[in-house]
Amino acid sequence: MPKGCRICMSGGKLTLFVTGLCNNKCFYCPVSEEKRRDICYANERLVKSIEDIVEEAKLMNAKGTGITGGEPLLVFDRVKAYIDLLKNVFGSSHHIHLYTTEISNRVMELVDRGLDEVRYHPVNLNISKIDKSIVKRIRESADIGIEIPSIPGRYKDMAKIVLMAGDLGFQFININELEFSEANYKQLRLMGLRIRRKHIAAVNGSLNEAFKIIKWASREIKDLSIHICPSSFKDKYQYRLRLIRTARNIAKPYEKINNDGTITKLVIKTNNPKQIVEKAKIPRTMYRIFKNKLETSINYLNKLVGIKNVEVYKYVYLPTYDRKILVIDKAT
Template identity: 30%
Template sequence: MNAYYRYLNSLVNKNKQEFGNYENINWINLWNTDELEATRQKLIRASGGQTLFKGTKPYVNQISDGCKICGAGAWSCLFITGKCNANCFYCPSPQKQDEPPESQGITFHTPLAYAEYINYFDFKGVSFSGGEPLLVKDRVMQYLKAIRSLCNPEIYIWMYTNGILSDDKVFRELADNGLNEIRFDIGATNYNLNGIKMAKGLIPNITVEIPAIPEEKERLMKLLPEMINAGVTNLNLHQLRLTHHNADKLLKHDYTYIPAERPIVLESELAALEIMSYAKNTKLPIGINYCSFYFKYRFQKAGYRKILANKLKRPDDFITEKGFLRKRNGTAVNYEGLTLYDENKPKAAIETDNLVLKHKTYGVHRSLAKRVDVDDRDQIAITDLLTSTKGNIPERADLFDLWQYEFIEKGLREY
């Protein structure tokens, strides 16, 4: 078994151990994976075969500017509150407390501090998420105004909402203060489009962003023309993911789980691809993309690492495609990662430098993510891997260890 398949096998073991208290998890079996893979490839071809970000984001027609910025790793998502007023069975986290605005574990108690952070790291896009942002609409407005008045005027700003508190006056105020895009999770409102209709003509770009629920596939297909008439230009379909928070609800559904870095729902992926195929074949004028778990796990994490690395690296650091800092030391290759902390967060036994800005001070922690010792007789193989632009997966364990910190894996993994 080569190193990559050993890695995949370790994911199987990790997932089954982590969720071992749940007896009714239907993990994918090898006996029908060839048939399932053939179905997936057929659906991708039927939807036009267009993909972005190394094959992890299949799409039809177009994707929004916000999605492009997200995939490029130039996006900051601000969780403006931790509280939500919906009760979606698929939600991966509790979302019961109104907490201070935070992004990547860093709290931003003032709009000035957040705008300064956006400028310092040169983010190209910002989103307001939650929880439900419209529960704290005045807070959203404060942060939106700060970004528009203090940051690059070209920055692209969008907001997520479940639409329960939709209000045309609020939408008009958001638009007047420069919100570029609004994204509705209509799964929270039984696929009601009233909020979208209120936003039409006010906010420039309207997107529906929902998990692909297998049971709702036919319903969503029939709803697409009405969504288009209501002003929706893009539909983003996420893959359902199993967490400890949603397990009791999610496991009541007859789903099959794939043991990736996190457990993901196979039928959710196939539903997304089938909806895309339907839109392509019926020539519907709407952009649809499948925001796969692999896209989010690989590109969003790497993107944030690179944002930090580009600003905080030392002169002799090399930034890998994965966003780690590489250094050669004889036959060893070291990979380091940067973490940004709230300065006052307890950091027992962690040595940090400080990043001191006008409105906030951060702790910067530089840690060894991986040390790979390689045979000095294999310098050609090592150099070939480190200078490659293809990122092909090596079979040897030591080279695979290097590859994991160098390159972003291509495509949707075979079932």
Template identity: 25%
Template sequence: MGDLAPGCRACVAGDWSCLFVNGRCNARCFYCPTSQEETGLPTTNAVSFRAPADYVAYLEQLGFRGLSLSGGEPLLTPGRSLAFLGAAKRHFGDRLHTWLYTNGIMVDENVLCRLRDVGLDEIRFDIGAVGYSLEKLRMAVGIIPTVTVEIPAVPEDFELTSQKMNEMAEIGVGYLNLHQLRLTPYNLERFLARPYTFLHGEKVTVLESELTALALIRHSFDAGLGLPVNYCSFVYKHRYQKAAARRRSAIFMRKPYETVTSAGYLRTLAVVAEDSRLADIQGRFKDRGIDPALWSLSPNGQRLLLAPELVVSIYCRGLKLFASYAECLIREHASCRHQFKEFRLPSGRKIVVERWLAQEFALYGDAREAFVSRYLHHGIYHQGDLLSDETDRPVGVETYECIVEGLQDYY
């Protein structure tokens, strides 16, 4: 409800990189999903960085416009956090929105001023780690341009959180972000000691946490607090962040006849027919002066790979249509089992973007007609658009074409 925090806008747009500065934390929150005992190296997307210059080059080459520093607790290694943040802001300036997640334990006025001086745009406090104290937020308001609270919605703390929301609005907190409790092997025992209902899904989440988040939004609205409240459910975060990571990597691997779907997969369309038919189609493309980059004959000569607009232009029932979807991921090293591209960092290190086949669909009859009509004639579809006619929907394709919308199903 209300505006999104600037960092959240970068996240939704898929323009954001989260650097886990360390893996160590000085708080003991019952809801923490992982162990936080090892300092480790700064890491993002399974790629570690020793040198800030390498990370800045990574941000530039992949086109990021948002950077968050997380952990662990990034202020347990203040020199490291300031070095990476400062290097990024010196290179990008206002082109890069930066924010830092903290439990606030290490925050004081000196720390806040040092963060401000190297260019931090936004700071996010998990006040659940410190008994919902707002002391450090009061200190941060007026020093860091944007002060945000980001906490899980804890059912037992509904009344306390409601009270604190009133205070947040009064002291100048810009935004409140709520997210959903998630069950993991690490926090299992602590969660089982509480009267929670666990939901099946992509991960195990807590029903009462979602209901609490929605009730807190209603409280803000009813009380007229003027405090923007955003509920980032687990399924929303999981789906959009994974799609954004796939999409950013897919851009590196895309050939002119391929399409990056809204779900972030790299889609390749191919028609199969007799050799003479494929040769005839290519001849017609050449006669019409169509850019040869928009089609390609497969190495075995059995498939003609086509851009979507060409599939539509030559489409007829005599052709078999195949749609394949690849997932592209950034890796420190190539597996050498899939196609990959490398890019070099200032230190001489190489990082690879690797593509591997996620799924292929052979489309015949009504399913083929529906696919062409839904995805090729009209571009990107939202999930709701695809549910209007269950009888001719290409089963399974929508998983790779669009991001599922809405809250998770309860079961």
């Protein structure tokens, strides 16, 4: 398994979306219309300066970064600067991988600057002419593989890519379960694709097609590592564990970190928050007062709901940059 995937499994990869610009028109592209322009995000944070990238990486104790887009090489100088930044701030062990539709000397230049892993994406499952010598040069200093979506009905195209990959010198192939998004929903539906039963976004038949490739390749292909990345993996592991890493750094002493990475707290509306603290006997480290509100631990719920003239609410929010609130429940 590629090192980038292993770090991703632990929730340790910062997602650095360097631009939404792209000259390709992949029908399955999940990038939202709002992001299909020259815009940059570090996880959910809009990047306005390089300090935003560094801070976001520190908040999650990032062990590496995945550079994605759009097509990152359309902002080549920006990518070079970001690789330099990440290596200078976090050291050579900070693992950086890049998604791109291009295998060229420019990719080799990024490897020379410290890029650790290249993930080539053949547009619409069509491998363009690739210079085998460049793949070989990249392999001398970095890992290089192919990443594709598993598209139902495109078994032959995927098998062709697998057959060509080893001959071209690629070390691994990642096959992603195809997902519906707001951006690609209409096109995927026009192709007759549907959401898999009991799933939010996974395309029905995508995972089975990927398993067929794995089964065939295990008999026919040698010296090539092939992996499947299911849709459920992103939520259960990648995203959830990344949230937990961040939550551990930002949660206040009175806030509870949940198994899904969200954070829970109580918010009490009252005209006399100090009096409420005294009545409930809340230690100083377990609350925060601002204006006519009191924040404290969910553990004090039973004590607080019995006090007159106060409104007690349970808040559940994401430890993302915008601190998105998911739940506001009034306690009774």
